[in-house]
Amino acid sequence: MSTHSNHFKGIGKITYEGTKSSNPLAFRWYDENKIVAGKTMKEHLRFACAYWHSFCGNGGDPFGEPTHIFGWNDIPDAVDRAKAKMDVAFEFMAKLSLPFYCFHDVDVVDFTDDVADNEKRLQALTAYALQHQKESGIQLLWGTANLFSHRRYMNGAATNPDFQALAHGAAQVKAAMDATIALGGQNYVFWGGREGYMSLLNTNMKREQEHLARFLQVARDYARGQGFKGKFFIEPKPCEPTKHQYDYDCATVIGFLRAHDLLNDFSLNIEVNHATLAGHTFQHELQVAADAGLLGSIDANRGDYQNGWDTDQFPNNINELAEAMLIILEAGGFGGGGINFDAKIRRNSTDPEDLFHAHIGGMDTFARALLVADAILQDGEYTKIRSDRYASYDHGDGKAFEEGKLTLADLRNIAAGKGEPAVKSGRQEYLENLVNRFI
Missing domain, CATH: 3.20.20.150 (Divalent-metal-dependent TIM barrel enzymes)
Structure with a gap:
């Protein structure tokens, strides 16, 4: 038996034609060699x-x-x-x-x-x-x-x-x-x-x-x-x-x-x-x-x-x-x-x-x-916003915590000594808009 088929008659090789193409049997975005x-x-x-x-x-x-x-x-x-x-x-x-x-x-x-x-x-x-x-x-x-x-x-x-x-x-x-x-x-x-x-x-x-x-x-x-x-x-x-x-x-x-x-x-x-x-x-x-x-x-x-x-x-x-x-x-x-x-x-x-x-x-x-x-x-803005959100763990007491150098009592004393943390936005809507901006 031959390994060749002609089941999909009239359909040739699907190629990349770019975003201006209106050909439904062509790629508009997928350029395999890009x-x-x-x-x-x-x-x-x-x-x-x-x-x-x-x-x-x-x-x-x-x-x-x-x-x-x-x-x-x-x-x-x-x-x-x-x-x-x-x-x-x-x-x-x-x-x-x-x-x-x-x-x-x-x-x-x-x-x-x-x-x-x-x-x-x-x-x-x-x-x-x-x-x-x-x-x-x-x-x-x-x-x-x-x-x-x-x-x-x-x-x-x-x-x-x-x-x-x-x-x-x-x-x-x-x-x-x-x-x-x-x-x-x-x-x-x-x-x-x-x-x-x-x-x-x-x-x-x-x-x-x-x-x-x-x-x-x-x-x-x-x-x-x-x-x-x-x-x-x-x-x-x-x-x-x-x-x-x-x-x-x-x-x-x-x-x-x-x-x-x-x-x-x-x-x-x-x-x-x-x-x-x-x-x-x-x-x-x-x-x-x-x-x-x-x-x-x-x-x-x-x-x-x-x-x-x-x-x-x-x-x-x-x-x-x-x-x-x-x-x-x-x-x-x-x-x-x-x-x-x-x-x-x-x-x-x-x-x-x-x-x-x-x-x-x-x-x-x-x-x-x-x-x-x-x-x-x-x-770079996306990655910077995320890294900035965790910046308090990159130095000082936050870094010491990640490195396992603080006890539970240490954490209690830091909380008492430095008071209530500031309210900081997670900027979710901004990030969602950022993704849409690139789309």
């Missing part, structure tokens, strides 16, 4: 396509049948069907000049309940993907295993009370890691879609979390033994599908990794919509990860203000992303990862062009946000 803060946009942003949403999502929902009809679904043989889908995927990614992609094992090829057969299928598609990668230059940002869709994982995988279910999860992870390594994947992700509980009445939470830690340890040890040099990412999410997931948010995950001696190998893959579901802003989660030195990668999307679930819409909020890029730039960029568009076109977006419009919009918005963030940092 140098920003010492690196090209392509190097900063490291865009990736989410294989599952773009080529597996069919538009179906709990209230209606699929609206995105894929021709390859009529091919009876699973491997041939998967190869046809992959041909279309690489055609799409090549036309967008996306440097990376990401996948779950079952996105690449349909699985059965036979472990050995699943491994054989995934190996066949791994060889096919490697051929595509060599022809296109597109690389694998990260791979992962879907340990949440099959009914055997209704109570979790690594945290399942049934050891046999855990073993099946381990088999999938081994095969997905083998594929990731064979494809030169730069990272490997764990998303605990059902690693949590619905009711504490039937849950031994301590034991389940210990099992999760052991599972991660043996998976890490296997990959390292196979020569994998990349990072392992944990992707936090607070709930949905479980009531309470053990990887609730960045702070929770960092505490878990620290408690189980996993910090040296694991970082965080942060999703926008997961942050908001946890009651945080995306910027908050980025800052928590950056402060811990664990900002690895992001899944880019957005939620809906009126819907309380993970709607996975394409990002288009320039203010939110400009503030996010400020944190990412100040942190020195991603720790091995990039920007994966974990987003899907809407149910009623049924034209082939819609997938291009979605990615072009997301890529342009991030590119513009990068330019805005760099301009703000180059201007």
Whole structure:
């Protein structure tokens, strides 16, 4: 079978045409070779396509049948069907000049309940993907295993009370890691879609979390033994599908990794919509990860203000992303990862062009946000206002406190001796206007 596809007829290579362009199939802001803060946009942003949403999502929902009809679904043989889908995927990614992609094992090829057969299928598609990668230059940002869709994982995988279910999860992870390594994947992700509980009445939470830690340890040890040099990412999410997931948010995950001696190998893959579901802003989660030195990668999307679930819409909020890029730039960029568009076109977006419009919009918005963030940092006022706010800790008693030289009694005497502190504005509105000024 040929590795070439012509699914997106009439759509050529998407190129940068600048902000004056009205061409909907062109970039207005994303110029991959433009140098920003010492690196090209392509190097900063490291865009990736989410294989599952773009080529597996069919538009179906709990209230209606699929609206995105894929021709390859009529091919009876699973491997041939998967190869046809992959041909279309690489055609799409090549036309967008996306440097990376990401996948779950079952996105690449349909699985059965036979472990050995699943491994054989995934190996066949791994060889096919490697051929595509060599022809296109597109690389694998990260791979992962879907340990949440099959009914055997209704109570979790690594945290399942049934050891046999855990073993099946381990088999999938081994095969997905083998594929990731064979494809030169730069990272490997764990998303605990059902690693949590619905009711504490039937849950031994301590034991389940210990099992999760052991599972991660043996998976890490296997990959390292196979020569994998990349990072392992944990992707936090607070709930949905479980009531309470053990990887609730960045702070929770960092505490878990620290408690189980996993910090040296694991970082965080942060999703926008997961942050908001946890009651945080995306910027908050980025800052928590950056402060811990664990900002690895992001899944880019957005939620809906009126819907309380993970709607996975394409990002288009320039203010939110400009503030996010400020944190990412100040942190020195991603720790091995990039920007994966974990987003899907809407149910009623049924034209082939819609997938291009979605990615072009997301890529342009991030590119513009990068330019805005760099301009703000180059201007210097933003960083000066923040540093001035903490200037009292740069000298005298404040510095002594940070250095651990003051006792509680010392602090009491300083308070009594110097009296009530002056009221100083946080200047929030001014800073918000400053960001808008650069936009």
